[in-house]
Amino acid sequence: xxxxxxxxxxxxxxNHALVDVNLALESGRIGLLGPNGAGKSTLMKILLGLLPPxxxxxxxxxxxxxxxxxxxxxxxxxxxxxxxxxPGLEGAEYVALAGELYGMPRTQALRRAHEILTLLxxxxxxxxxLEEYSTGMKQRLKxxxxxxHDPSALMLDEPTSGMDPAGREGMLDLFVRLGKEHGKAIxxxxxxxxxxxxxxxxxxxxxxxxxxxxxxxxxxCRRRHDRYxxxxxxxxxxxxxxxxxxxxxxxxxxxxxxxxxxVPESWTNQAFFKLAQLHNVVVRGLQPDDEDLEEMFHRVxxxxxxxxxx
Amino acid sequence: xxxLLQYRPWKGDLHSPWWSVWPIARVALGKLLTRRLxxxxxxxxxxxFLMFFFGSFLLSWAEAQMVVSGxxxxxxxxxxxxxxxxxxxxRILNGSQETFQYFFAYQGGIVVVTLALAGSLLVGNxxxxxxxxxxxxxxxxxxxxxxxxxxxxFVVVQMMTTLPAIVLYGQHAxxxxxxxxxxxxxxxxxxxxxxxxxxxxLSILGYGTLLSVxxxxxxxxxxxxxxxxxxxxxxxxxxxFFLRLLANLLVDGMKLDPHWxxxxxxxxxxLLGQGCLGFAHESIKPAPQPEFWAAGLVLTxxxxxxxIYLNHRTRSVxxxx
Numbered sequence: 001x002x003x004x005x006x007x008x009x010x011x012x013x014x015n016h017a018l019v020d021v022n023l024a025l026e027s028g029r030i031g032l033l034g035p036n037g038a039g040k041s042t043l044m045k046i047l048l049g050l051l052p053p054x055x056x057x058x059x060x061x062x063x064x065x066x067x068x069x070x071x072x073x074x075x076x077x078x079x080x081x082x083x084x085x086x087p088g089l090e091g092a093e094y095v096a097l098a099g100e101l102y103g104m105p106r107t108q109a110l111r112r113a114h115e116i117l118t119l120l121x122x123x124x125x126x127x128x129x130l131e132e133y134s135t136g137m138k139q140r141l142k143x144x145x146x147x148x149h150d151p152s153a154l155m156l157d158e159p160t161s162g163m164d165p166a167g168r169e170g171m172l173d174l175f176v177r178l179g180k181e182h183g184k185a186i187x188x189x190x191x192x193x194x195x196x197x198x199x200x201x202x203x204x205x206x207x208x209x210x211x212x213x214x215x216x217x218x219x220x221c222r223r224r225h226d227r228y229x230x231x232x233x234x235x236x237x238x239x240x241x242x243x244x245x246x247x248x249x250x251x252x253x254x255x256x257x258x259x260x261x262x263v264p265e266s267w268t269n270q271a272f273f274k275l276a277q278l279h280n281v282v283v284r285g286l287q288p289d290d291e292d293l294e295e296m297f298h299r300v301x302x303x304x305x306x307x308x309x310x
Numbered sequence: 311x312x313x314l315l316q317y318r319p320w321k322g323d324l325h326s327p328w329w330s331v332w333p334i335a336r337v338a339l340g341k342l343l344t345r346r347l348x349x350x351x352x353x354x355x356x357x358x359f360l361m362f363f364f365g366s367f368l369l370s371w372a373e374a375q376m377v378v379s380g381x382x383x384x385x386x387x388x389x390x391x392x393x394x395x396x397x398x399x400x401r402i403l404n405g406s407q408e409t410f411q412y413f414f415a416y417q418g419g420i421v422v423v424t425l426a427l428a429g430s431l432l433v434g435n436x437x438x439x440x441x442x443x444x445x446x447x448x449x450x451x452x453x454x455x456x457x458x459x460x461x462x463x464f465v466v467v468q469m470m471t472t473l474p475a476i477v478l479y480g481q482h483a484x485x486x487x488x489x490x491x492x493x494x495x496x497x498x499x500x501x502x503x504x505x506x507x508x509x510x511x512l513s514i515l516g517y518g519t520l521l522s523v524x525x526x527x528x529x530x531x532x533x534x535x536x537x538x539x540x541x542x543x544x545x546x547x548x549x550x551f552f553l554r555l556l557a558n559l560l561v562d563g564m565k566l567d568p569h570w571x572x573x574x575x576x577x578x579x580x581l582l583g584q585g586c587l588g589f590a591h592e593s594i595k596p597a598p599q600p601e602f603w604a605a606g607l608v609l610t611x612x613x614x615x616x617x618i619y620l621n622h623r624t625r626s627v628x629x630x631x
Contacts, residue, residue, distance in 0.1 A: 048447065070327055074449035084444040087435060088341045100333040101448035103324030112320055119317055145444075150320035182319065 002027040002153065002185045003047065005058035005065075010042055010051065017042040019209040021056070027153075029179040031196035031217075032189040033297060034206035040189045041081070043206065044155055047187070048073055061153060061185075074102060077146035081157040081189075083138060085130045091117060091141055092126040098145035109148065116144045121170075135162035143171070147178075153185040154178065160195055168195075175199045193294045203293070205300050212300045221291040222299075226267075227251070230259045231285035232276065239279040246271065260289050327450040334445065334458025338432045339465060348428060352470065355420040359474040362413055363481060365403040370485050405482030405489060406496050407504030407587040410475055410514055414583055417471045418521065418576070424470065425463065425529050426539075426546040432466075433459050433533035434542060442624065452624040456530060463526035472518025479511055504588045517583040524579060524609055531616035534623050550576050561598070568598040575612065578605040 005023040009016070018039045034040050045051040047060050049069025058065045063072050086094055092113050099109030117126045120140040125133065133141060139162065146154060156175070160168040176199055178184045188199055196203055197217070204214040213220055232239065236257065240250060247264040269286065276283045291299070342348050376392070401408040436442050436459075445455045483490040492498065495506035505513070528549075536542040557574035560566045571577055577599075584594050585602045 050446065070449045070451065072449075073447060074324060078447045080443055080447060082440060082443060084441060084447070085439070086337065086441045086444060087439050089337065093337075097333055097337060098444070098448065101330045101445065101450060103326070103329065103449065104320075104322065105325070106333075108320075108322055115318070148320075149324070178317075182317065 001025070001059070001062070002030070003058070003060050003187070006056055008043075008046060008053045008056035008058055010039075010046060011054045016209050018046070018053070021209075021211050023058075023204065023211065023214060025202065025204070025214070027183075027185040028202055029175070029186045029200045030188065031200035031203040032187060032206065033191075033193070033196060033203055035191075035301075037208075038206040039209040040206055041157065042209075044078075044157060044187070044189060048076060048078055048155065074149075075151055076153045076155055077149070077151035079142045079146040079154070079156045079159055081161065084142070085138065087131060089130055090127050091122055091130065091133070094130055094141065095144045095148050099148040102149035104149055112148050113144070116148055117141075120144050120174075136164060136167045139163055139171070140167075143174075151184070153187070155187045155189075157189045159188065159190070160192065172198045193297060197293050205297060207301055207304055210304075212304050217293060217296075220300075221293065221296045223288060223290050225288070226265070227260065227262050227289040228269075228272075229285070229287045229289045230261055230272065230283070232257050232259070232281050233284050234276075234281035235279070236281065239275055239281045242275050242279070246275070257284075324449075327454050330448070330450045330454050331458045331461055334455060335461035335465065338459060338462035341431050341435070342428050342462070342466065345428075345431065348424065351420060351424045351427070355417055355424075355470045355474070358413075358416050358420065359478070362403065362409065362478055365400075366405060366409075366478065366481055366485075369400060369403050401502050404496075404501055405479065406502035406506070407510065407513070407584075407589060408502065409478065410510075410517070410587055411584055411589070413475055413478065414471060414517055414521070415580060417474070418580070421467055421470050421521070421525065422546065422550050422576070424466065425525060426543045428466065429529050429533035429542045429546075430537060430539045432462050433530050434537035434539075437534055437623075438537040446624070452621070456620055456624065459530045460526040463529050464522045467522040467525050468518060471521055472515065475514045475518060476511075479514060509588070513587045516586040520583055520586065521579060524613065527613045527616045528575075531619050534620060558596075562596065569600045569604060571598075572600050572604055572608045575609070578608050581605045582609065 001024065003023050003025040005021050008018055008021040008023075010018040021039075021043065032040050032043070042051065046053055046058075046065065049060075049063075049065060049072040052066060060072055061075050063075070065072070086097065089097065092110070095113035095117060096106070096109045099112055100106055102109075104112065114123075114126065117123055120143060122137060122140055122144065125137060130138070130141070139159065143156075143159065146156070154175075159175070160171055163171060172195060175186055175188065179186050179199070186199070188196065190196060200217065202214070202216050203220065205212040240259075243250065243261065246267075248267070249262040250259055251262055252260040272283055272286060275281075402412050403409060430438070436445070442455075446452060486495075489495050489506050490511075491507060493505050493507040493509050496502035496504060504510070532545050532549075533542055536545055554574040554576060557571045557577065560570040560573075561568055581594060581599055582602060582605050585591070591599065591602065
């Protein structure tokens with residue numbers, strides 16, 4: 001089990017940052033979603049053993065949260081949202097220092113730092129001062145210091161913040177590979193739903209200190225019986241016009257014969273094929289278009305708002 | 311980014327968190343030792359050291375010359391007796407407890423100035439630039455981090471006080487090996503009071519350690535509070551200058567109880583240090599002085615207060631960051 005929490009709460013005076021959080025998550029790639037102030041950073045600090053919970057107990061990677069903070073942080077590579085750089089150091093020195101702080105011998109930390117910086121495309125900048133790094137370079141540097149000691153788990157707080165699209169894609173691919181090919185447990189905290197969709201198998205949604213839902217993304221996203229993804233071949237104009245007349249709403253057209261459509265209640269799949277035959281159009285594919293992560297997220301937030309007392 | 315096929319797992323043994331103390335100190339020292347201003351101040355400290363060193367060398371050379379020119383000098387009087395008188399009069403250079411009393415007092419002034427200027431580099435920058443989460447997110451406790459910072463300050467103070475003092479001691483020991491072997495060297499020669507030998511060496515180490523430990527705790531606490539150079543200098547001026555003035559005014563000016571002198575932290579340090587060197591309480595200037603134990607109590611109280619503050623300060627960083 002990666003994370004196991006029982007009734008974890010954390011308050012700062014009258015501010016209840018976390019309220020009765022219960023989590024049971026197997027090792028894997030897990031997304032932590034929530035708006036600002038939801039309690040994501042507080043939860044991460046508790047999972048790292050940096051903050052004691054006000055009440056409740058839990059385990060991370062089999063270690064007790066209350067007593068094993070040092071062991072936890074040894075097993076977890078943490079990539080913070082804030083820069084958290086050490087001014088005056090060069091890139092290689094910074095990553096090597098991180099390695100030494102994790103407990104690596106100095107020569108091995110230095111060697112590993114150079115290796116990781118090369119892997120992350122920072123080999124040309126390894127002898128530059130940290131103050132000279134761009135935002136994207138700093139993000140990669142923060143990742144480097146998190147993985148230098150080859151931890152069994154990673155906790156990543158807004159890892160793609162400020163990165164250009166190419167850098168972001170590369171970073172996300174790296175996370176997927178670290179999880180799939182190297183068996184690392186990953187907890188990814190981000191506002192960007194696209195990052196969660198690309199990387200994570202499971203998601204935890206946090207709102208106002210409470211867990212709204214948790215579990216595999218596919219199970220949480222509801223099956224929609226009124227939406228389909230449609231792929232056709234042929235002249236679509238007449239076909240689409242007739243669909244609209246039948247009450248079908250075209251939600252998205254990618255211009256290459258692929259559509260997302262929403263159908264009325266009484267609709268049957270056969271109707272697609274009948275209309276296609278009428279307009280000499282070939283239906284190449286027809287799949288239910290389930291709720292995506294963004295829709296699921298908004299639905300869950302709305303449901304919680306509706307259920308909230310007062 | 312390169313293909314992850316090149317990512318290699320690392321397998322090795324991880325050290326205990328205590329091993330992190332030295333890298334933390336090393337990074338802080340590295341930042342300081344690359345600054346020109348530090349070397350300028352260190353050079354001033356070395357000048358003082360060289361004054362003591364060459365003064366002692368000159369004294370030894372003069373003694374050797376007196377032996378060689380004994381026949382000429384003999385008309386003036388007994389050369390050996392004359393030289394004993396000279397050595398007794400120049401106790402600041404003869405390697406006795408007074409030598410190190412003055413040495414630590416002068417060097418201490420340079421140390422306080424150096425630490426005021428270096429505090430932000432050694433410690434304050436981590437708070438100002440929010441580097442602390444980088445350290446605290448690692449498998450170390452906040453006390454390992456603080457100990458690393460204190461070790462950096464400890465090394466700086468040792469470099470400027472204890473190490474040169476040991477060299478001075480070594481110089482006298484090489485000059486006359488009895489200085490190292492005989493605890494009653496000065497009493498036997500009638501050239502001074504106080505111990506010599508290993509006792510004096512341990513006293514020097516004790517005085518240096520006392521200075522280093524107290525100043526390292528105080529600097530880390532004040533630098534984590536003030537963080538940048540100018541406010542830190544103002545706090546240190548208040549602690550080591552204004553409190554000294556106030557204590558002198560109260561005790562020497564207004565003739566109040568000598569325990570008011572305990573406000574002067576530097577006096578407390580030098581009082582205990584001179585106690586380490588074997589000075590009798592009554593002989594310590596300026597008189598009257600509070601008791602040794604009272605000075606020790608004040609310094610201990612200040613250290614405990616600093617440590618409590620540091621515990622609170624680093625914990626709030628964990629919460630806020």
